[in-house]
Amino acid sequence: MSEHRLKRQQSKLIMGSAIGLATILVAIDHTRHSLPTPEPAAISDSTGEEEMPCGLDSESPCGMDAETPCGLDAPCSMDSESPCGMGEDETPCGLD
Amino acid sequence: MASTSPYAPPVAAAASLLQSLQAMGEARSNAVLELLGDPPVIQQGQRYPADKLRFGADWLRAYYHCHAEPWPREGEHGHFHFFLPLGDKDKQPQWAHLAALSINDEGQPQRWFTVNNWVTGGPWLGRQDLSAALTRALTQRPQTLLEQWLLAMLGMYAPDLASLLQQRDQDLHRAAQGQPLGEVHQDRDIYTLATQDIHLATDLQNLLTAPTTKREAINC
Numbered sequence A: 001m002s003e004h005r006l007k008r009q010q011s012k013l014i015m016g017s018a019i020g021l022a023t024i025l026v027a028i029d030h031t032r033h034s035l036p037t038p039e040p041a042a043i044s045d046s047t048g049e050e051e052m053p054c055g056l057d058s059e060s061p062c063g064m065d066a067e068t069p070c071g072l073d074a075p076c077s078m079d080s081e082s083p084c085g086m087g088e089d090e091t092p093c094g095l096d
Numbered sequence B: 001m002a003s004t005s006p007y008a009p010p011v012a013a014a015a016s017l018l019q020s021l022q023a024m025g026e027a028r029s030n031a032v033l034e035l036l037g038d039p040p041v042i043q044q045g046q047r048y049p050a051d052k053l054r055f056g057a058d059w060l061r062a063y064y065h066c067h068a069e070p071w072p073r074e075g076e077h078g079h080f081h082f083f084l085p086l087g088d089k090d091k092q093p094q095w096a097h098l099a100a101l102s103i104n105d106e107g108q109p110q111r112w113f114t115v116n117n118w119v120t121g122g123p124w125l126g127r128q129d130l131s132a133a134l135t136r137a138l139t140q141r142p143q144t145l146l147e148q149w150l151l152a153m154l155g156m157y158a159p160d161l162a163s164l165l166q167q168r169d170q171d172l173h174r175a176a177q178g179q180p181l182g183e184v185h186q187d188r189d190i191y192t193l194a195t196q197d198i199h200l201a202t203d204l205q206n207l208l209t210a211p212t213t214k215r216e217a218i219n220c
Helices: A003-029 B010-026 B031-036 B127-137 B145-156 B158-176 B181-185 B200-219
Strands: B048-055 B060-065 B078-086 B094-103 B109-115 B192-197
Touching: A003 B010, A003 B200, B010 B145, B010 B158, B010 B200, B031 B048, B031 B145, B048 B145, B060 B145, B078 B127, B078 B145, B094 B127, B094 B158, B109 B158, B127 B145, B127 B158, B145 B158, B145 B200, B158 B181, B158 B192
Parallel strands: none
Antiparallel strands: B048 B060, B060 B078, B078 B094, B094 B109, B109 B192
């Protein structure tokens, strides 16, 4: 490769990287906005060490208690398309 | 029927992500603020949106939440959980957890992580099944800016998610130590499994500038 072509290629490489990074950094920085501080969860009737956040169980569908604190569906969730039980023994496609 | 998506390959997904970031930046927003309304309010233990995000032509579902005591996750504001259907999405499928995306106090993605089965419930799918389901979902076009961001994040990090899921399965097998995996799935002492940090600027740069330089080099 000639020296001229090599310099031209290096110039393009540097320019391409610099523009890309600057654009990326600006784009990311413009989406940095403080998120609101989460408000405390509503007090539920269920208390104790078994409590978990983001409850999905039937006792407190939006409360603090759940067997699956991050589940998608729940017996009393708002999702009518939640056929899958959340029972502890259900792992129909598990590895065992 | 959705046309061929530009969001599946990581490079195209990175371009889509950058585009969504620029659009959100112009609106002084980010992915979480897009969810929370105006003024943004969030309560511990609630899912946002309450009825979940349904996107990727309903091949994907997700929600965002923040944990309350005693389950706060250190160093994060909250996280998205992503789920993929087991079976036909039109026939009341079960939804399997793919991964979660941790978000910091400035609305920036900082980490992917996986959790044990008891945390999310639903069926437990292996890496290959989840990756195949994700690939199918990523062929769909987004309908909103938030969906674009979510699909782009998933598409850009799809190879990393495959590795993360492989690590998840290895971690779980290691934790099992001979126990049936079904029991390990319900072990409340095992919460988070594999994690992977996100370096968004670097990752975008690697994907978006490398192809350009290669293309330029070929043209020289």
